[in-house]
Amino acid sequence: MESLKLSSPTALLEIRDLGVSFNNRERETRAVDGVDITLHKGETIGIVGESGSGKSVTALSVMNLLKSPPARITSGEILFKSKSHGLIDILKLGPKALGAVRGNEIGMIFQEPMSSLNPVYTCGDQVAEVMRAHLHLTREEAHKRAVALFEEVQLPRPEKIFDTYPHQISGGQKQRVMIAMAMACNPSILIADEPTTALDVTVQANILRVMEKLRENHDTSIIFISHDFSVIAEVADRIYVMYEGKIVESGNVFQIFNHPIHPYTQGLLACRPRLDIKLRRLPTVSDFLGNGDGKKYNSIGQALLLNAEMQRETIQKRVDVLYGGPLLKVKNITTTFPVKKGLFGKAKKEFKAVDNVSFEIYPGETVGLVGESGCGKTTLGRTIIKLIEAASGEIYFEGKAIHSMKGRQLRKLREKMQIIFQDPYSSLNPRKTIGEAIAEPLKIHRIIADKEARKQRVYELLERVGLDPGYYHRFPHEFSGGQRQRVSIARALATNPKFIICDESVSALDVSVQAQVLNLLNDLKKEFNFTYLFISHDLSVVKFMADRIFVMNRGRLVEMGYPEQLFDRPKEEYTRNLLNAIPKGDIEDIRKAQLRRRLAYAKKTLFEEND
Numbered sequence: 001m002e003s004l005k006l007s008s009p010t011a012l013l014e015i016r017d018l019g020v021s022f023n024n025r026e027r028e029t030r031a032v033d034g035v036d037i038t039l040h041k042g043e044t045i046g047i048v049g050e051s052g053s054g055k056s057v058t059a060l061s062v063m064n065l066l067k068s069p070p071a072r073i074t075s076g077e078i079l080f081k082s083k084s085h086g087l088i089d090i091l092k093l094g095p096k097a098l099g100a101v102r103g104n105e106i107g108m109i110f111q112e113p114m115s116s117l118n119p120v121y122t123c124g125d126q127v128a129e130v131m132r133a134h135l136h137l138t139r140e141e142a143h144k145r146a147v148a149l150f151e152e153v154q155l156p157r158p159e160k161i162f163d164t165y166p167h168q169i170s171g172g173q174k175q176r177v178m179i180a181m182a183m184a185c186n187p188s189i190l191i192a193d194e195p196t197t198a199l200d201v202t203v204q205a206n207i208l209r210v211m212e213k214l215r216e217n218h219d220t221s222i223i224f225i226s227h228d229f230s231v232i233a234e235v236a237d238r239i240y241v242m243y244e245g246k247i248v249e250s251g252n253v254f255q256i257f258n259h260p261i262h263p264y265t266q267g268l269l270a271c272r273p274r275l276d277i278k279l280r281r282l283p284t285v286s287d288f289l290g291n292g293d294g295k296k297y298n299s300i301g302q303a304l305l306l307n308a309e310m311q312r313e314t315i316q317k318r319v320d321v322l323y324g325g326p327l328l329k330v331k332n333i334t335t336t337f338p339v340k341k342g343l344f345g346k347a348k349k350e351f352k353a354v355d356n357v358s359f360e361i362y363p364g365e366t367v368g369l370v371g372e373s374g375c376g377k378t379t380l381g382r383t384i385i386k387l388i389e390a391a392s393g394e395i396y397f398e399g400k401a402i403h404s405m406k407g408r409q410l411r412k413l414r415e416k417m418q419i420i421f422q423d424p425y426s427s428l429n430p431r432k433t434i435g436e437a438i439a440e441p442l443k444i445h446r447i448i449a450d451k452e453a454r455k456q457r458v459y460e461l462l463e464r465v466g467l468d469p470g471y472y473h474r475f476p477h478e479f480s481g482g483q484r485q486r487v488s489i490a491r492a493l494a495t496n497p498k499f500i501i502c503d504e505s506v507s508a509l510d511v512s513v514q515a516q517v518l519n520l521l522n523d524l525k526k527e528f529n530f531t532y533l534f535i536s537h538d539l540s541v542v543k544f545m546a547d548r549i550f551v552m553n554r555g556r557l558v559e560m561g562y563p564e565q566l567f568d569r570p571k572e573e574y575t576r577n578l579l580n581a582i583p584k585g586d587i588e589d590i591r592k593a594q595l596r597r598r599l600a601y602a603k604k605t606l607f608e609e610n611d
Contacts, residue, residue, distance in 0.1 A: 085100075124162025234593060248265070417497060482517060
């Protein structure tokens with residue numbers, strides 16, 4: 001151990017020439033290939049890349065959490081300046097020493113808090129247990145510190161949250177419990193692996209502020225992993241860009257955003273929907289890297305210029321859409337759920353998830369429905385398609401009253417109205433091949449009776465959504481998230497619908513895959529004249545997709561308008577808060593954020609020197 005040496009006196013962690021492979025029956029996959037990363041004391045670094053780029057595998061290697069087999073460390077060392085053990089190579093630690101470092105000196109926040117929290121223990125007990133195990137605190141001391149941590153991460157009613165089970169709190173609150181657990185022993189390093197993916201923009205903004213405060217107050221160094229450059233810009237000092245297991249570009253945040261060099265970095269930055277301009281089509285990573293046909297774009301500016309949509313085109317499009325009567329008319333819809341039941345199961349108290357909502361959607365139009373989790377937007381979408389029964393109100397589709405439809409009439413309606421869910425994996429039967437899943441609506445609705453003809457139709461649909469027809473016999477688990485979402489889209493297209501509800505259908509995807517799926521949805525709309533209700537919490541995505549936007553809060557529609565109206569002149573405070581919470585990724589915002597972090601660090605250092 002005496003021979004170990006860090007390259008800088010301020011370095012806290014150094015990953016040197018890290019190589020990780022995964023073995024399966026068919027072949028060995030090189031997941032991480034010669035990665036070098038340095039983390040300094042009090043610094044936040046961002047590791048950015050798509051799913052499969054190797055960023056999470058790198059983070060798990062730091063904690064030495066990779067399961068062997070199938071994972072195998074093929075090369076490298078991970079040097080860490082431990083408080084208790086001095087300079088160590090994490091990859092060479094025995095089980096006992098490793099257990100002392102994990103949680104105690106290096107904490108980790110995982111992407112999905114519900115799968116990381118134990119559902120049979122209260123939130124407080126799980127955080128207190130970490131402190132009792134590592135810090136040897138008494139039950140009372142651990143309870144007191146856990147409540148203090150809950151307060152520090154801005155959880156409401158910390159004492160009550162202590163005795164609450166994970167399923168009883170929101171996604172943002174669960175993530176804060178995870179942060180509190182990771183910070184329980186005041187670690188030197190906090191690894192955050194996609195901690196804000198699929199969270200509302202307002203919840204995401206709060207989580208990022210909490211992490212920034214923890215860094216300032218505890219001098220914690222942070223490794224922040226994400227596929228979203230805009231989020232990384234909010235928190236990081238330096239960025240490492242990973243592609244196919246390698247670091248392809250690194251530098252400070254301002255440098256990477258202002259002068260990205262590698263085509264992959266340029267592609268990731270360009271494919272995020274923008275707030276400042278309306279684009280016809282989102283650039284994709286393959287447009288910069290080339291996919292056999294050569295590169296389409298040589299710079300981000302060129303990609304945006306060639307895809308910018310002229311205002312005249314937008315106005316003409318609106319005139320065309322609004323010509324004629326509405327396709328869908330929703331009148332005074334209210335949807336309730338029982339929250340308290342009496343002796344015989346009758347509801348004594350009800351919660352209004354959708355409260356007296358009315359609107360119209362015209363043929364060929366895309367309407368964006370936005371709002372925070374719990375605002376009622378998903379319930380409204382499912383009420384429209386009659387997956388949930390409305391308590392009162394009326395719904396008309398093509399002039400027909402569908403709120404009272406049942407049985408055969410309702411099944412016939414479902415041919416024309418389809419839904420694409422947020423999580424394609426849970427909406428696809430894992431025991432059925434994707435070919436069978438796509439063919440199922442054709443069989444149920446008796447659209448194509450002949451088995452061979454159905455198969456040919458599925459082949460056509462797979463090709464239309466950009467998938468190889470040869471995938472027909474594969475199962476959902478054999479595909480990536482973006483590919484599974486394409487399968488769900490193909491399934492929705494099977495019945496030749498006129499109206500499709502997209503319910504958070506891209507929120508959990510990488511921004512690069514998200515761009516591909518959004519472009520696909522727009523291409524299909526042009527080809528088949530679909531009408532979309534596009535439900536999302538991400539206003540930048542909605543602005544790219546929507547002709548009009550509805551803003552929902554606490555079960556009510558609080559604002560409606562064209563995208564430029566809502567973004568430039570929002571009337572409601574709630575809408576303004578949603579817009580302000582969006583990570584912009586603008587150069588000026590990045591400059592201000594970096595200056596703010598430097599001032600906070602300088603102030604803390606000065607205070608410690610004078611103390």
